[in-house]
Amino acid sequence: MTDDLRAAPPRPLSDHDARLWATLTHLSALVGIVLGAGFIGWLGPLLVFVVLKDRSPFVAQHARATLNFQITMLIVAVIAALGWIVLVGFLLTAAVYVVVIVFSIVGAVAANRGRPYEYPLTIRFIR
Template sequence: MTNEPPAAVVPPRPLSPSDERTWAVLTHISALVGIVVGAGFIGWLGPLIILLVLKDRSAFVAEHAKTTLNFQITMFIAAVIAFFLWFVLIGFLITAAIYVVVIVFSIIAAVAAGRGERYEYPLSIRFIR
């Protein structure tokens, strides 16, 4: 057995400000893509992946990813409630309203992220801090 010293752990390289803004925008856009591709059920997946991969490299990206995740989880809960209200014939209106809210606020958040600004979604429960 050789007594080699353990390899030094190299801290992750921080993102440049331009890359931070790009990844923050992609966090919000990936949620929109997840909504469209997953019929409203996987909007949380893109922001979760970005959070897990880049949280140590950029606090700005991590904050946007957490905010997006909280909003997507909140809207998913609202969509589940709307699904059950389909049986009393008002669920389709609530479902349509949820999609409009998600699209509008996600675009607003992506624009804010592109400017390098912090954005907090309205109507969002903070599950992840």
């Protein structure tokens, strides 16, 4: 009875079908990148790998390589996105320093000339 319940081994893909699916693995990553704003390029190769890995070593190798590359690029993309946040923070900090230096010099010149000076962009905490 247990022999009847055993699944038949998967039918191997033909060479033509294996080449087609290996190609589609790479193209599915591109589609995932475009449709998923760069963050789901791994999904197509993962599906191809899970479904067809036992039917063709050629497809499995391409799907594995594509999946590894897409996961690596996803990690790099996340790091790059964090770098943009840090870079924007760096630029904002640099802008603050420039504003402080410029307005401090203008204030010092005004004070040296005996004129009153109010810093722009200032919240008055002490009145």
